[in-house]
Amino acid sequence: MSVRERFDSDIQAVQEQLALLCTMSIAALQRSFQALVEQNLDEALEVIEDDSDINHLEEEINDRVILLIAKQQPVATDLRRLMVITKAASDMERVGDYAVNIAKETIRIGQEPIIFPMVNFEAMCQKAVEMLQGIMRAFMEENTALAKEIADLDDYVDDLYGATVELLIRAGAEHPNKTKQISHLSFICRYLERSADHATNIAEHLFYLVKGRHYELNS
Template sequence: MAVRERFEHDMKSVQENLMELCKKSIEALEVSFKAFIEKDIDLALSIIDNDVYINRLEEAINDRVILLIAKQQPVATDLRRLMTMVKAASDMERVGDYAVNIAKETIRIGKEPFITTVETLEQMCAKTTSMLRQIIEAFIDENTTQAKEIAELDDQVDDLYGQTISHLMHLSSVKPENVSQIMYLSFVSRYLERSADHATNIAEHLFYLVKGQHYELNN
């Protein structure tokens, strides 16, 4: 196998690892939120246990990229692609971490009934996971137009987050005895909002890959 052909084969393999990481992280977020809604402690514990696989995938991507850079000394375009994959892997690993954090809040709440509706949280989760799936598709296709549209959806998640926090702050004043659960719910809301931010980050990484410049898509 020629040197260039081998390099492209190895880069494709790294991208496959990245897609696996993305798939597992998004699934973890969805399953963790399901455990939260259903108060399924065993399911929440499984998310925490399975996070090690996501972490190892990110480590493997980082190690393989470092090895490729050291051995192949890639040209500017290839180097940009490799570094973009490293950054995207870091963002998706963080989504996996937020799934773990939601699982921990689920365990803290336990079987205690929710003191308020969690409808806005459900909307946040649906929008966030949709954004993450769409940005991965855009990343594969190197579709910057789609990436920009996805990044703009982050405003909707931010609005829902603002509504949720305002509502929970009000509850804390009228139901001070429930301050612990109010805090746990606010954390879940924050983890979903941050996960959506990582979708925007990946959109920005894609612009850097395609355009060779840094863009801030959602200030």
């Protein structure tokens, strides 16, 4: 195997690690939200415990990229690719963190009946998951057209977030004895919105990789 073939093989391996990290983080987000809906505190605890696996995988990706840069001294597209992989890994690790945060808020709510409809929350979570799954497909295929389509979906999540926050404020005024629960739900709403933002971040990283310049896709 030539030096170039070995380098390409190493890049492919680290991209496969990134794909695994994405799968784990998206699954954590889905699990944490399902734990909220079902008020399954045991499942919420498992999401928190499993986050160390996501953190360790991100660290492995970063270490591997640093080693490749040190050994191969890549330039141009190869260097951009490695740097973008670390940025995407960081974004997906943050999604895992938001899953943990949702799980923690779920535990704080406990078994107290949730007074606020989950319809908007479910829509936000579904769209965030759709965006994250789609952007990783676009990333692996280096498909900037698909990446732009996914980034554009963030407006929908932002609008739904704003509308839901207004409804939560109104619910808090109508149920002053439930302000703690409303506060927990408000945080969860924010974590879902931020998860979708990270899909846009990865779309911007992909544009930088392919085009060699920075783009703001949802300013």
